[in-house]
Amino acid sequence: MRISGAKIVVETLIEQGCDTVFGYPGGQVINLFDELYLNSSRINHILTAHEQGAAHAADGYARATGKVGVCIATSGPGATNLVTGIATAYLDSVPMVAITGNVPCSLIGRDSFQEVDIVGVTMPVTKHNFIVRDIRELADTIRNAFKIAKSGRPGPVLVDIPKDIQTGTWDFEAKKDPVRPYPLSFASESKLRQAAEMIKNAKRPYIYFGGGIISGKASAELLRLAEKIDAPVGCSLMGLSAIPSDHPRFLGMNGMHGHYASSVALDEADLVIALGVRFSDRATGKKERFNKNFRIIHIDIDNAELDKNITSNLAVQGDIKDALFRLIPMLTEVSRPEWDERIEELRREEAERLESAANSAFAKRCDNCTHKCGRSDMIEENHLTPYQIIDIISEKADEHDIVVTDVGQHQMWAAQRYPLKNPRTFLTSGGLGTMGYGMGAAVGASAAEGRRTILFTGDGSFGMNLNEMATAVSQNTPLIVVIMNNGVLGMVRQWQTLFFDKHYSNTTLARQTDFVKLAEAFGAKGARVFNAEELEKAAAEAFAHNGPFLIDCAVDCNEFVLPMLPPGGSIEDIITEIK
């Protein structure tokens, strides 16, 4: 059947199993949007407030479901607005296809109105990208984009489609099934035998996993390995939600703001079994010191990650689920009472440190507070602590609710504290650290299956993309926005406190935004809370509410994310208390 290029795009998206796309119309995608209009019963388009929101929404959709997220934008500014969202997905290995319109081929390269070389711009932040210059290649290019996005280590792919390609016509026949990813590569038998040998000789093994366990669907295998070799388990930020937070073997996230026991146990281990994790600098600190005490087995689907940041003792390339499935039978069941005892000791130490830090923070709260945030309302005896906020919200939440964060202190508090049960229920911008990620991602995550999303954000991050509240209202998204409002850009302020002699340069917001009124202005509901009792009440209302609900929680600006391994530091430099 001969149809227009615009229709080919929509038909191919549907063929690839895409039910929802996020985007924003414009001059060079107007034909494409016409086809979306004509096919609205087959494919749902969600209009965001800004293209960045559309990219984050596609990302949130993909992270929540494991499917490929799709966003659409027009040429020029529409396309460049996607870039932060694409880069966010790239750094966190999220499967995404971004479709952009462009000026007709004859106008390319002439600095035409709203023309940008988006293929050139996104080359370093995509797995691959295409510009379609021949309508005969349009359908296969989109199919190929899906294939690349979901193969191996997932990632974003951009397809740029000039307007004349959309308006032209060509034959199209839908394929019966979506494209399959490239065949997985499997770990070599001899490498796995070596791994088994190293594990057998280890006295204090520690399993360190990342987002690869989620995308590789290897949670069960990971836990079986931990049981069999009697090892504690820790993870990177991206690994969170792969296994239940309350699993007895799980010590939590390690690294810069990781759990004390998790970071110390890692350092005291003699063998680290690193699974689907990439040793980011935020996780390792000073690289020369990081692996002084232990050997490393590194298993990853992406060959380029092996020996990139940390040189391992054994690098194994292959699918993680298969590798673990084959590795486990090579191992004999052991128990390590001494190592277990040490881990328990560390857990107790962590609990004590946590308690004493909480007490001292309470005593020092807003002491000598000289900044101009004008938040004297917060200096109350029973004011809310970040952990308390997370606890109150999580108690009311269902285990299938999706937790989304923005970036900053609130993100780390949520990562440390929120009790997660199921994979793909914790969405956060880990690699790129994109403030403003949360609103778009929450809308996208919820759009997939209508599940409730809970966004933990800060007044800084929320300010970046709060316009997506309009989208949440238009979609009636079951979204609870929890703002940890401390009147400052808390994470940078924390660094300024610790490393810049309390020079609070441009981190004191001195804004007068009334977030409740703002929510109401958007057509959502909101409440402002100062203590646990008020939060309980607001949360009850929020969870009962059908649609977006914002809770503005007053938080002390002297709350710090602890523990902290200073950037470029090591375990000896761990900060567990602010003096």
Next chain:
Amino acid sequence: MENKQFVIGVIVSNVSGVLSRVSGMFTRRGFNIDCLTVGETESKEFSRITVVFHGDEEIKERIVRQLEKLHDVKEVEVLAPNETVIRDLLLIKVRNTPATRQDIMTAVEIFRSKIVDYSPTALICELTGETSKINAFIELMKPYGIMEMCRTGLVAIERGDNCLKTNS
């Protein structure tokens, strides 16, 4: 760590933008390129890029793995210096005077270079060979007055019947 020269052969899809992807990878990951050449292969679907860079084993390994990850890259091989024929081509325009003409001609003959253009005031020599030979010839020409020169950069191919595949 030891800093040595590596020569790698890269087979890539012959599509637009592929050179940007390859050179861009070097730029954004902070690897330095000494020289890069690109040209046709026996198949019109593929091009061949030869990249020369300095570094240690670890950097080499990272470069190879990052290259292999690019979608348009089909094959990467580090070429062993002893097992590889490496060539560079030089075109050099030298001032032509009655006083120096004979000396230049002699040098051209000894180096097995060729004079490919001749005018009363300038002549162009063409020379192929390994880097060291080309460098030596350029040094030799300096006193006569180099007016202009250009080099292709290295191309390299493995000895024997071992080949970089272009049939993936």
